[in-house]
Amino acid sequence: MAVTKNRLLTTLTSACVALGVSSSAAEVTEVDSAILIYSEIDRVSLAEMAVSAKHDFGNERIGSLKLVFDSLTGSSANGATSANFAQTFTSPSGSETYTTAPGETPLDGSFKDTRGAIDASYSFPLSRLTKAVVGSHFSAEIDYTSIGANSSISRDFNKRNTTLSLGVAFSHDIINPQGGRPDPLTTMIDQQEDDDDKDDDNDIPNRLPGNGTKNAADIILSLTQVIDRNTISRLNYSYGRVSGYQNDPYKFVSLVYPDSINYLYESRQDLRNKHALFGEVKRNISGDVLTASYRFMKDDWGIKSHTIDMRYRWQKTEKSYFQPHVRWYNQSAANHFIPYLTTDEPMPEYASSDYRLSDMTAVTYGLKYGRTLSSGRQVSVRLEHYKKLKNKSPPDVPEVMSGLDLYPSVDAIILQASFSLGF
């Protein structure tokens, strides 16, 4: 084949352009892995493992896949108040009982769960300045299954100094508690009474038929803005709507009589609308990076919360850094939160004594150390302490609870090790 001199260069150039375009199609995969242990003193422990892989298909097309496994063991507060006498509860399966000593917070020690979750997402350009992401997740544990999908679109403006994005997410959850779904505000079944009636093993009373389901829809509007050479910020507004079965099937509300306590299954509203504003700033301070964020959330259950989070990455050398972290969280109680019910008041339609719906303040502080190895891989470890502060007990408590700590503090240690590698 005879090629004229000028055509040689043209052909070569276009061959190189072809190479240039597809050279970004080289297989580049980044893999991150981490293991985390969360342990509350004398209570629940969680071990969690995650592996995430990001594959660059070139031309700004990136796929990510994340696998998470976790396992939960230990005791968890069952919602009932502490009392001046020993209290006996039936475990969720209805087959066992456990007793809490006088003055102690009732804890259900039968908690054991493992969860596996998979997350996948794919991001691709729609035009030079517009990008789209589609994703989905599936997670399963013994009594809970969740499946969901999400999508977002973002666009750059102002020399790529401003990015606006809009995202939506949906999820459908199925709740299938051990021993069935308790009928809200009915009395805890008493195993002792049932003992002589073994035939009814499969037919625990005060249960709702079938599985519980819950649907959640979220919409998020996000603005990212470069402020100057050292500062970048973002502001998100999100709205979430959750409808369906939102009770914690393992939580009780104490119905307090003058000399005894009855235990009812909790009852939460089945619709929740949440609005949240989230602002975050990252600033470079002569090589170190300060990350500060604030989140405000308000929902129609009456909860308002504030979260402040600050991290300071102190870059010791080009290869290593220390990062102290402080987080402060405060929330007001949900309307239907009640520490206990009494016979003086009419029975409310909704009631939960889950401390997670109460007034609360929690503080986390921690330290992370990270290092880049000579192979380019990154390792880090972090140790944090999470503390839910003690609330004051209400002034006039019934006789059976007087002098007791109704809202004890919770202390937990978080330990994480991460390892990132590229292929």
Add this chain to the structure above:
Amino acid sequence: MTEIKLEKKNDGWAGHFTAMAGPCDILINSEDKLLAHQLVSLAKKETQRIESKFSRYRTDNIIYKINNANAEPVEVDSETADLLNLSSTCHVISNGRFDITSGVLRKAWKFDCSENVPSRKQVKLLLKYIGWEKVTWSPPLITLPKGMEIDLGGIAKEYAVDRVSEMLLEKSNIGMLVNFGGDLRVVSKRKDGSPWRVGVEDPGTEKRAIRMLDIRSGGLATSGDSRRYLLKNGIRYTHILNPMTGWTVQNAPRSITVCAGTCVEAGILSTLAMLHGRKAEQFLDDQGVINWCTRD
């Protein structure tokens, strides 16, 4: 595993590491040392990936698989396919002068500055194992006849320079230049608009003079190596071999430096020019590319 060394320059940072049998430098027009370290680490990782993927000295990569397939077809990934397509195009436009199967000639030719010039018979025996036209290349399958082998070493370094450049450009828009021992590419212009000034070693002279070049964009590559030759009866045999004759090219310049859009393009042009021997300068001038040729 070689370490990364960062060196402060008056206009930013220079990162150095060793890969592909030579020095690799990344010039970064920013005072940010952490960014420089991050970018140089990325460049090093990518260079080592390309080196191990296309090296013919390894037994665990695609090149080894292709060369040891016993005339069976081998399926290649898209990146390898792109490089094979480019090699195939170059074979056509150079009328057979550019040939990635010519590596078997090193069984006869050892450029160790001695006078061990092979016999005609020796070379002739090898010629039947050379010729890209004998290879069955129908992407993504490649089939080599028995005894033949391919070697992408002639473009792998230039490819690494371009590939690293593109990766760096995705990370930042600040001024950068990638220079792997004289094969280089401007990633992006300097913020004050002035050209990058680089010293390219001129391998054509025994003194190893440094030629200072100002470059604003594109790639640059140099062919020729004063250390690899044979000398017999006063005839100097350069290491540039013509795959069609199996013999070294006579009357080629001692070194050729070419400027082009990308480093790969520059590298191929300088190699092709070498193969044109005494007509090297004319070949390059015909292409209308900026070039520097050094002769004795």
Add this chain to the structure above:
Amino acid sequence: MKKTKLFLLLLIIVLFSGCSLGVQPWERDVLARDAMMFDNEALDIAFDGHIYFSKEATSGGSGIGGGGCGCN
């Protein structure tokens, strides 16, 4: 109330895009560092999200995706 917030948000967006906040492309050196990316510690953030979701009444806010846990 809701409308006021949305209006405020829109106002901020207009203000941001209207003025010349930001940098020139060749000034993106610090901003190109991994530590300056919002998703730099994605795994840490996801782990924390899971923990706080099971301990507090607030979750999310910083992004979408993931989720699905019976821990609350």
